Amino acid sequence: MLNTVPEISPFMAGVKVYTTENCPYCRMVQAFLRKNDVEYELVDVGKDREAAREMIEISGQRGVPVTVFGDEVVVGFDPRKLRELFGTPPEETVHDVVIVGAGPAGLTAAVYCARKLMKTVVIAENIGGQAAWSWAIENYMGFSTISGEELVRKFEEQVRGFDVHLEIESVGEIRKEDDTILVKTASGIVYRSRTLILASGKEPRRLGLPDEDRLMGKGVSVCAICDAPLYRDKPVAVVGGGNAALQTAIEMTKFASSVALIARRSLRCDEVYLERAKEAGVQTFSHHEVTALHGDAGLTGITVRDRETGEETALGVEGLFLAIGLAPNTGFLRNLVALNERGEILIDENGHTNVPGIFAAGDATCVKAKQIIVAAGDGAKAALEAHEYFERFTGRPIEGRAVCV
Ligand SMILES: Cc1cc2nc3c(=O)[nH]c(=O)nc-3n(C[C@H](O)[C@H](O)[C@H](O)COP(=O)(O)OP(=O)(O)OC[C@H]3O[C@@H](n4cnc5c(N)ncnc54)[C@H](O)[C@@H]3O)c2cc1C
Incomplete structure:
Protein backbone atom coordinates (compact mmCIF):
# COMPACT_ATOMS: atom_id res chain seq x y z
CA MET A 1 0.00 0.00 0.00
CA GLY A 87 9.71 16.54 12.10
CA THR A 88 9.58 20.31 12.29
CA PRO A 89 9.29 21.68 15.85
CA PRO A 90 6.10 23.64 16.48
CA GLU A 91 6.24 27.27 17.59
CA GLU A 92 6.32 27.87 21.33
CA THR A 93 2.91 29.01 22.54
CA VAL A 94 1.04 29.47 25.81
CA HIS A 95 -1.83 27.08 26.41
CA ASP A 96 -4.67 27.06 28.92
CA VAL A 97 -4.01 23.39 29.69
CA VAL A 98 -1.29 20.87 28.90
CA ILE A 99 -2.30 17.22 29.20
CA VAL A 100 0.50 14.67 29.49
CA GLY A 101 -0.65 11.29 28.18
CA ALA A 102 -3.11 10.14 25.54
CA GLY A 103 -4.52 7.00 27.13
CA PRO A 104 -8.18 6.86 28.17
CA ALA A 105 -7.58 9.44 30.95
CA GLY A 106 -5.71 12.00 28.85
CA LEU A 107 -7.94 11.69 25.78
CA THR A 108 -11.12 12.06 27.83
CA ALA A 109 -9.64 15.06 29.64
CA ALA A 110 -8.82 16.57 26.24
CA VAL A 111 -12.44 16.30 25.07
CA TYR A 112 -13.72 17.89 28.27
CA CYS A 113 -11.17 20.74 28.15
CA ALA A 114 -11.82 21.41 24.48
CA ARG A 115 -15.57 21.50 25.13
CA LYS A 116 -14.84 24.18 27.73
CA LEU A 117 -13.01 26.01 24.93
CA MET A 118 -9.69 25.83 26.72
CA LYS A 119 -6.66 26.06 24.46
CA THR A 120 -5.57 22.44 24.85
CA VAL A 121 -2.42 20.53 23.98
CA VAL A 122 -1.97 16.80 24.60
CA ILE A 123 1.62 15.58 24.66
CA ALA A 124 2.04 11.81 24.61
CA GLU A 125 4.49 9.18 23.50
CA ASN A 126 1.67 7.25 21.89
CA ILE A 127 -2.07 7.43 21.47
CA GLY A 128 -4.14 4.98 23.44
CA GLY A 129 -1.63 3.94 26.10
CA GLN A 130 -2.19 0.50 27.59
CA ALA A 131 -5.74 0.40 26.27
CA ALA A 132 -4.32 -0.18 22.79
CA TRP A 133 -2.55 -3.35 23.97
CA SER A 134 -5.68 -5.19 24.94
CA TRP A 135 -6.81 -7.98 22.60
CA ALA A 136 -10.43 -7.73 23.63
CA ILE A 137 -12.16 -5.35 26.02
CA GLU A 138 -15.40 -6.68 27.45
CA ASN A 139 -16.03 -4.19 30.24
CA TYR A 140 -16.18 -0.77 28.60
CA MET A 141 -19.79 0.35 28.45
CA GLY A 142 -21.41 0.61 25.05
CA PHE A 143 -19.45 -2.29 23.54
CA SER A 144 -20.03 -5.90 24.58
CA THR A 145 -16.59 -6.63 23.13
CA ILE A 146 -14.15 -4.44 21.28
CA SER A 147 -10.41 -4.66 20.59
CA GLY A 148 -8.18 -2.14 22.33
CA GLU A 149 -7.03 -0.91 18.93
CA GLU A 150 -10.60 -0.20 17.80
CA LEU A 151 -11.62 1.50 21.04
CA VAL A 152 -8.55 3.73 20.92
CA ARG A 153 -9.28 4.58 17.29
CA LYS A 154 -12.74 5.73 18.34
CA PHE A 155 -11.32 7.78 21.23
CA GLU A 156 -8.82 9.42 18.89
CA GLU A 157 -11.47 10.21 16.26
CA GLN A 158 -13.55 11.90 18.93
CA VAL A 159 -10.61 14.00 20.14
CA ARG A 160 -9.68 14.99 16.60
CA GLY A 161 -13.20 16.37 16.17
CA PHE A 162 -12.23 19.16 18.59
CA ASP A 163 -9.65 21.90 18.46
CA VAL A 164 -6.98 19.93 20.35
CA HIS A 165 -3.30 20.08 19.52
CA LEU A 166 -2.05 16.47 19.71
CA GLU A 167 1.72 16.18 19.93
CA ILE A 168 3.45 12.77 19.79
CA GLU A 169 6.45 13.33 22.02
CA SER A 170 7.97 12.36 25.32
CA VAL A 171 7.81 14.79 28.22
CA GLY A 172 11.18 14.94 29.93
CA GLU A 173 10.78 17.64 32.55
CA ILE A 174 8.08 19.82 34.15
CA ARG A 175 8.63 22.96 36.26
CA LYS A 176 6.31 25.45 37.88
CA GLU A 177 7.56 29.05 37.88
CA ASP A 178 5.21 31.33 39.78
CA ASP A 179 1.88 30.71 38.09
CA THR A 180 3.24 29.29 34.86
CA ILE A 181 3.83 25.59 34.24
CA LEU A 182 6.65 24.77 31.84
CA VAL A 183 6.54 21.38 30.13
CA LYS A 184 9.70 20.43 28.27
CA THR A 185 9.74 17.56 25.77
CA ALA A 186 12.61 15.18 25.13
CA SER A 187 13.45 17.04 21.93
CA GLY A 188 13.66 20.35 23.82
CA ILE A 189 10.35 22.04 22.96
CA VAL A 190 8.84 23.99 25.87
CA TYR A 191 5.08 24.35 26.33
CA ARG A 192 3.78 26.97 28.78
CA SER A 193 0.46 26.66 30.48
CA ARG A 194 -1.69 27.81 33.40
CA THR A 195 -2.91 24.31 34.22
CA LEU A 196 -1.58 20.79 33.80
CA ILE A 197 -3.27 17.38 33.79
CA LEU A 198 -0.99 14.42 34.39
CA ALA A 199 -2.34 11.25 32.76
CA SER A 200 0.87 9.36 32.10
CA GLY A 201 -0.46 5.93 33.09
CA LYS A 202 1.76 2.90 33.54
CA GLU A 203 4.48 1.06 31.66
CA PRO A 204 5.35 -2.65 31.53
CA ARG A 205 7.69 -4.08 34.14
CA ARG A 206 10.75 -6.02 33.05
CA LEU A 207 12.18 -9.24 34.48
CA GLY A 208 15.49 -7.63 35.39
CA LEU A 209 17.58 -10.46 33.89
CA PRO A 210 21.09 -9.78 32.53
CA ASP A 211 20.37 -10.45 28.83
CA GLU A 212 16.92 -8.90 28.75
CA ASP A 213 17.86 -5.55 27.18
CA ARG A 214 20.08 -7.21 24.59
CA LEU A 215 17.31 -9.62 23.55
CA MET A 216 14.49 -7.07 23.66
CA GLY A 217 12.96 -7.15 20.16
CA LYS A 218 15.07 -10.21 19.38
CA GLY A 219 12.70 -12.64 21.01
CA VAL A 220 11.72 -10.75 24.16
CA SER A 221 8.67 -8.51 23.77
CA VAL A 222 6.45 -6.35 25.96
CA CYS A 223 3.85 -5.84 23.23
CA ALA A 224 2.31 -9.15 22.22
CA ILE A 225 -0.41 -7.49 20.18
CA CYS A 226 2.29 -5.80 18.07
CA ASP A 227 4.69 -8.68 17.59
CA ALA A 228 2.55 -11.85 17.71
CA PRO A 229 2.45 -12.44 13.92
CA LEU A 230 6.26 -12.51 13.82
CA TYR A 231 6.24 -15.65 15.97
CA ARG A 232 4.06 -17.69 13.65
CA ASP A 233 4.79 -21.44 14.04
CA LYS A 234 7.47 -20.80 16.67
CA PRO A 235 7.47 -21.97 20.30
CA VAL A 236 6.89 -19.10 22.74
CA ALA A 237 6.38 -18.45 26.44
CA VAL A 238 4.39 -15.81 28.26
CA VAL A 239 5.42 -14.62 31.72
CA GLY A 240 2.76 -13.55 34.21
CA GLY A 241 -0.24 -14.90 36.04
CA GLY A 242 -2.89 -12.19 35.78
CA ASN A 243 -5.63 -11.43 33.25
CA ALA A 244 -3.27 -9.72 30.79
CA ALA A 245 -0.88 -12.72 30.79
CA LEU A 246 -3.68 -15.24 30.33
CA GLN A 247 -5.21 -13.17 27.51
CA THR A 248 -1.81 -12.98 25.83
CA ALA A 249 -1.16 -16.72 26.17
CA ILE A 250 -4.57 -17.58 24.73
CA GLU A 251 -4.14 -15.23 21.77
CA MET A 252 -0.60 -16.48 21.11
CA THR A 253 -1.93 -20.01 20.55
CA LYS A 254 -3.41 -18.67 17.29
CA PHE A 255 0.10 -17.90 16.01
CA ALA A 256 2.74 -19.93 17.83
CA SER A 257 3.49 -23.65 17.56
CA SER A 258 3.32 -23.95 21.36
CA VAL A 259 2.68 -21.61 24.26
CA ALA A 260 4.02 -21.99 27.80
CA LEU A 261 2.74 -19.76 30.58
CA ILE A 262 5.13 -19.08 33.47
CA ALA A 263 3.76 -17.61 36.69
CA ARG A 264 5.60 -17.00 39.97
CA ARG A 265 2.53 -17.91 42.03
CA SER A 266 -0.85 -19.50 41.32
CA LEU A 267 -2.74 -17.85 38.49
CA ARG A 268 -4.72 -14.83 39.66
CA CYS A 269 -7.13 -14.16 36.86
CA ASP A 270 -10.80 -14.25 35.97
CA GLU A 271 -12.06 -17.86 35.87
CA VAL A 272 -13.19 -17.45 32.28
CA TYR A 273 -9.54 -17.22 31.16
CA LEU A 274 -8.50 -20.42 32.99
CA GLU A 275 -11.00 -22.43 31.00
CA ARG A 276 -10.08 -20.76 27.70
CA ALA A 277 -6.33 -21.28 28.28
CA LYS A 278 -6.85 -24.96 28.98
CA GLU A 279 -8.96 -25.41 25.85
CA ALA A 280 -6.34 -23.56 23.75
CA GLY A 281 -3.57 -25.92 24.92
CA VAL A 282 -1.50 -23.46 26.97
CA GLN A 283 1.06 -25.36 29.07
CA THR A 284 1.11 -23.74 32.50
CA PHE A 285 4.10 -23.56 34.86
CA SER A 286 2.68 -22.11 38.10
CA HIS A 287 5.10 -21.30 40.94
CA HIS A 288 7.94 -21.02 38.42
CA GLU A 289 10.20 -18.11 37.55
CA VAL A 290 12.42 -17.36 34.58
CA THR A 291 16.04 -17.37 35.72
CA ALA A 292 17.96 -17.09 32.44
CA LEU A 293 17.54 -16.09 28.80
CA HIS A 294 19.62 -17.81 26.13
CA GLY A 295 20.61 -16.91 22.59
CA ASP A 296 23.09 -14.72 20.75
CA ALA A 297 21.48 -13.15 17.69
CA GLY A 298 18.00 -13.94 19.03
CA LEU A 299 16.29 -15.79 21.85
CA THR A 300 16.62 -19.56 21.56
CA GLY A 301 15.54 -20.66 25.01
CA ILE A 302 14.92 -19.86 28.66
CA THR A 303 15.54 -21.55 31.99
CA VAL A 304 12.68 -21.72 34.46
CA ARG A 305 12.96 -22.70 38.12
CA ASP A 306 10.31 -24.33 40.25
CA ARG A 307 10.09 -21.97 43.25
CA GLU A 308 9.01 -24.81 45.55
CA THR A 309 11.47 -27.57 44.65
CA GLY A 310 14.27 -25.48 43.09
CA GLU A 311 14.30 -27.80 40.05
CA GLU A 312 15.33 -26.09 36.81
CA THR A 313 13.85 -26.80 33.37
CA ALA A 314 15.16 -25.63 29.99
CA LEU A 315 12.49 -24.51 27.53
CA GLY A 316 13.32 -24.02 23.86
CA VAL A 317 11.36 -20.89 22.97
CA GLU A 318 12.01 -18.21 20.37
CA GLY A 319 9.59 -15.69 21.81
CA LEU A 320 9.10 -14.50 25.39
CA PHE A 321 6.21 -12.14 26.07
CA LEU A 322 6.28 -10.23 29.35
CA ALA A 323 2.96 -9.57 31.08
CA ILE A 324 4.22 -9.16 34.63
CA GLY A 325 2.50 -5.98 35.61
CA LEU A 326 3.12 -2.32 35.25
CA ALA A 327 4.85 0.52 37.07
CA PRO A 328 3.58 4.13 37.15
CA ASN A 329 5.08 6.47 34.55
CA THR A 330 5.99 9.15 37.05
CA GLY A 331 9.81 9.13 37.10
CA PHE A 332 9.96 12.22 34.87
CA LEU A 333 8.00 14.25 37.46
CA ARG A 334 10.84 14.13 40.00
CA ASN A 335 9.65 16.34 42.91
CA LEU A 336 6.91 18.20 41.06
CA VAL A 337 3.99 16.63 42.96
CA ALA A 338 3.60 14.31 45.94
CA LEU A 339 3.73 10.57 45.18
CA ASN A 340 2.92 7.55 47.34
CA GLU A 341 5.40 4.74 48.12
CA ARG A 342 4.50 2.98 44.85
CA GLY A 343 5.35 6.09 42.84
CA GLU A 344 1.70 6.91 42.13
CA ILE A 345 0.52 10.54 42.10
CA LEU A 346 -1.47 11.44 45.21
CA ILE A 347 -4.79 13.07 44.33
CA ASP A 348 -7.97 13.97 46.14
CA GLU A 349 -11.39 12.71 45.01
CA ASN A 350 -11.55 15.45 42.36
CA GLY A 351 -8.16 14.92 40.79
CA HIS A 352 -6.23 17.72 42.57
CA THR A 353 -2.58 17.03 43.32
CA ASN A 354 -0.86 18.84 46.19
CA VAL A 355 0.22 21.62 43.77
CA PRO A 356 -2.36 24.24 42.74
CA GLY A 357 -3.08 24.14 39.01
CA ILE A 358 -1.78 20.58 38.60
CA PHE A 359 -4.31 17.76 38.31
CA ALA A 360 -3.95 14.05 37.61
CA ALA A 361 -6.07 11.11 36.47
CA GLY A 362 -5.89 7.45 35.54
CA ASP A 363 -3.44 4.67 36.25
CA ALA A 364 -0.60 7.03 37.20
CA THR A 365 -2.56 8.06 40.30
CA CYS A 366 -3.25 6.43 43.66
CA VAL A 367 -6.81 5.53 42.60
CA LYS A 368 -7.16 1.81 43.25
CA ALA A 369 -9.12 0.61 40.21
CA LYS A 370 -6.87 0.56 37.15
CA GLN A 371 -9.45 0.27 34.40
CA ILE A 372 -10.28 2.10 31.19
CA ILE A 373 -13.67 3.26 32.36
CA VAL A 374 -12.25 4.58 35.64
CA ALA A 375 -9.35 6.35 33.91
CA ALA A 376 -11.74 7.97 31.44
CA GLY A 377 -14.10 9.09 34.23
CA ASP A 378 -11.27 10.51 36.29
CA GLY A 379 -9.90 12.27 33.20
CA ALA A 380 -13.25 14.03 32.86
CA LYS A 381 -13.21 15.03 36.54
CA ALA A 382 -9.66 16.39 36.34
CA ALA A 383 -10.55 18.41 33.24
CA LEU A 384 -13.57 20.00 34.89
CA GLU A 385 -11.47 20.93 37.93
CA ALA A 386 -8.70 22.33 35.70
CA HIS A 387 -11.29 24.46 33.93
CA GLU A 388 -12.69 25.75 37.21
CA TYR A 389 -9.19 26.54 38.47
CA PHE A 390 -8.37 28.32 35.21
CA GLU A 391 -11.43 30.55 35.46
CA ARG A 392 -10.75 31.35 39.11
CA PHE A 393 -7.10 31.99 38.33
CA THR A 394 -7.83 34.43 35.56
CA GLY A 395 -10.60 35.95 37.67
CA ARG A 396 -12.98 35.87 34.74
CA PRO A 397 -14.61 33.46 32.36
CA ILE A 398 -12.40 32.47 29.45
CA GLU A 399 -12.21 35.67 27.46
CA GLY A 400 -14.56 36.03 24.54
CA ARG A 401 -15.76 32.46 24.98
CA ALA A 402 -19.13 31.05 25.78
CA VAL A 403 -19.47 30.01 29.40
CA CYS A 404 -21.90 27.23 30.08
CA VAL A 405 -21.87 24.14 32.21
C1 LIG B 1 -2.71 -5.97 28.18
C2 LIG B 1 -3.69 -5.10 28.91
C3 LIG B 1 -5.05 -5.39 28.84
C4 LIG B 1 -5.98 -4.58 29.50
N1 LIG B 1 -7.30 -4.89 29.38
C5 LIG B 1 -8.22 -4.08 29.97
C6 LIG B 1 -9.60 -4.35 29.82
O1 LIG B 1 -10.01 -5.32 29.17
N2 LIG B 1 -10.49 -3.50 30.44
C7 LIG B 1 -10.09 -2.41 31.18
O2 LIG B 1 -10.93 -1.66 31.66
N3 LIG B 1 -8.78 -2.15 31.35
C8 LIG B 1 -7.83 -2.95 30.77
N4 LIG B 1 -6.50 -2.69 30.94
C9 LIG B 1 -6.11 -1.53 31.81
C10 LIG B 1 -6.31 -0.21 31.06
O3 LIG B 1 -5.72 -0.30 29.77
C11 LIG B 1 -5.72 0.95 31.85
O4 LIG B 1 -6.34 1.01 33.11
C12 LIG B 1 -5.92 2.30 31.14
O5 LIG B 1 -5.38 2.28 29.84
C13 LIG B 1 -5.28 3.44 31.94
O6 LIG B 1 -5.42 4.62 31.22
P1 LIG B 1 -4.48 5.89 31.47
O7 LIG B 1 -4.92 6.91 30.48
O8 LIG B 1 -4.49 6.24 32.89
O9 LIG B 1 -2.99 5.40 31.17
P2 LIG B 1 -2.32 4.67 29.94
O10 LIG B 1 -3.32 3.91 29.15
O11 LIG B 1 -1.17 3.94 30.52
O12 LIG B 1 -1.78 5.85 29.03
C14 LIG B 1 -0.68 6.63 29.43
C15 LIG B 1 -0.34 7.65 28.38
O13 LIG B 1 0.71 8.49 28.88
C16 LIG B 1 1.74 8.59 27.91
N5 LIG B 1 3.01 8.88 28.61
C17 LIG B 1 3.58 8.24 29.65
N6 LIG B 1 4.72 8.84 30.03
C18 LIG B 1 4.87 9.89 29.19
C19 LIG B 1 5.86 10.90 29.06
N7 LIG B 1 6.92 11.00 29.86
N8 LIG B 1 5.71 11.81 28.06
C20 LIG B 1 4.65 11.76 27.23
N9 LIG B 1 3.68 10.83 27.33
C21 LIG B 1 3.79 9.92 28.29
C22 LIG B 1 1.71 7.26 27.19
O14 LIG B 1 2.35 7.38 25.93
C23 LIG B 1 0.19 7.07 27.06
O15 LIG B 1 -0.30 7.82 25.98
C24 LIG B 1 -5.55 -3.47 30.29
C25 LIG B 1 -4.19 -3.19 30.38
C26 LIG B 1 -3.26 -4.00 29.71
C27 LIG B 1 -1.79 -3.67 29.82
Missing part, protein backbone atom coordinates in the same frame (compact mmCIF):
# COMPACT_ATOMS: atom_id res chain seq x y z
CA LEU A 2 1.36 3.45 -0.88
CA ASN A 3 0.16 6.28 1.28
CA THR A 4 0.24 9.39 -0.86
CA VAL A 5 0.40 12.79 0.75
CA PRO A 6 0.27 16.24 -0.88
CA GLU A 7 2.97 17.66 -3.14
CA ILE A 8 4.46 19.70 -0.28
CA SER A 9 6.18 16.58 1.10
CA PRO A 10 9.88 17.34 1.46
CA PHE A 11 10.70 13.62 1.38
CA MET A 12 9.47 12.35 -1.94
CA ALA A 13 10.03 8.65 -1.49
CA GLY A 14 12.10 5.95 0.14
CA VAL A 15 10.48 5.74 3.56
CA LYS A 16 9.32 2.24 4.35
CA VAL A 17 7.38 1.27 7.47
CA TYR A 18 7.24 -2.40 8.45
CA THR A 19 4.09 -3.08 10.49
CA THR A 20 1.59 -5.66 11.64
CA GLU A 21 -2.15 -5.21 11.46
CA ASN A 22 -2.97 -4.59 15.12
CA CYS A 23 0.17 -2.86 16.31
CA PRO A 24 -0.60 0.44 18.07
CA TYR A 25 2.98 1.69 17.81
CA CYS A 26 2.88 1.16 14.04
CA ARG A 27 -0.17 3.38 13.91
CA MET A 28 1.74 6.02 15.89
CA VAL A 29 4.57 5.98 13.37
CA GLN A 30 2.09 6.39 10.54
CA ALA A 31 0.28 9.22 12.35
CA PHE A 32 3.60 10.97 12.90
CA LEU A 33 4.63 10.62 9.25
CA ARG A 34 1.25 11.78 7.96
CA LYS A 35 1.30 14.76 10.30
CA ASN A 36 4.69 15.74 8.92
CA ASP A 37 3.64 15.17 5.29
CA VAL A 38 6.06 12.33 4.77
CA GLU A 39 5.26 9.87 1.99
CA TYR A 40 5.80 6.25 3.02
CA GLU A 41 5.33 2.69 1.89
CA LEU A 42 3.59 0.37 4.35
CA VAL A 43 4.62 -3.29 4.55
CA ASP A 44 2.58 -5.74 6.64
CA VAL A 45 5.08 -8.33 7.88
CA GLY A 46 2.26 -10.27 9.54
CA LYS A 47 1.00 -11.21 6.07
CA ASP A 48 4.18 -11.13 3.97
CA ARG A 49 6.77 -13.64 5.22
CA GLU A 50 9.43 -12.49 2.76
CA ALA A 51 9.03 -8.91 3.99
CA ALA A 52 9.28 -10.18 7.58
CA ARG A 53 12.63 -11.81 6.77
CA GLU A 54 13.78 -8.57 5.10
CA MET A 55 12.79 -6.52 8.15
CA ILE A 56 14.60 -8.84 10.56
CA GLU A 57 17.72 -8.70 8.39
CA ILE A 58 17.69 -4.89 8.12
CA SER A 59 16.91 -4.17 11.77
CA GLY A 60 18.55 -7.20 13.41
CA GLN A 61 15.47 -7.83 15.54
CA ARG A 62 11.85 -9.06 15.38
CA GLY A 63 9.75 -6.19 16.75
CA VAL A 64 7.55 -3.82 14.77
CA PRO A 65 7.35 -1.05 13.77
CA VAL A 66 10.56 -0.56 11.84
CA THR A 67 10.97 2.59 9.77
CA VAL A 68 13.64 2.66 7.10
CA PHE A 69 14.78 5.84 5.38
CA GLY A 70 18.02 5.61 3.41
CA ASP A 71 20.62 4.27 5.83
CA GLU A 72 18.53 5.16 8.86
CA VAL A 73 16.66 2.35 10.63
CA VAL A 74 14.30 3.36 13.44
CA VAL A 75 13.13 0.45 15.58
CA GLY A 76 9.90 0.98 17.50
CA PHE A 77 8.04 4.24 17.83
CA ASP A 78 10.79 6.66 18.73
CA PRO A 79 9.37 10.20 18.46
CA ARG A 80 12.69 11.82 19.19
CA LYS A 81 14.48 9.99 16.37
CA LEU A 82 11.56 10.44 13.99
CA ARG A 83 11.47 14.15 14.77
CA GLU A 84 15.19 14.38 14.05
CA LEU A 85 14.63 12.73 10.67
CA PHE A 86 11.30 14.19 9.59
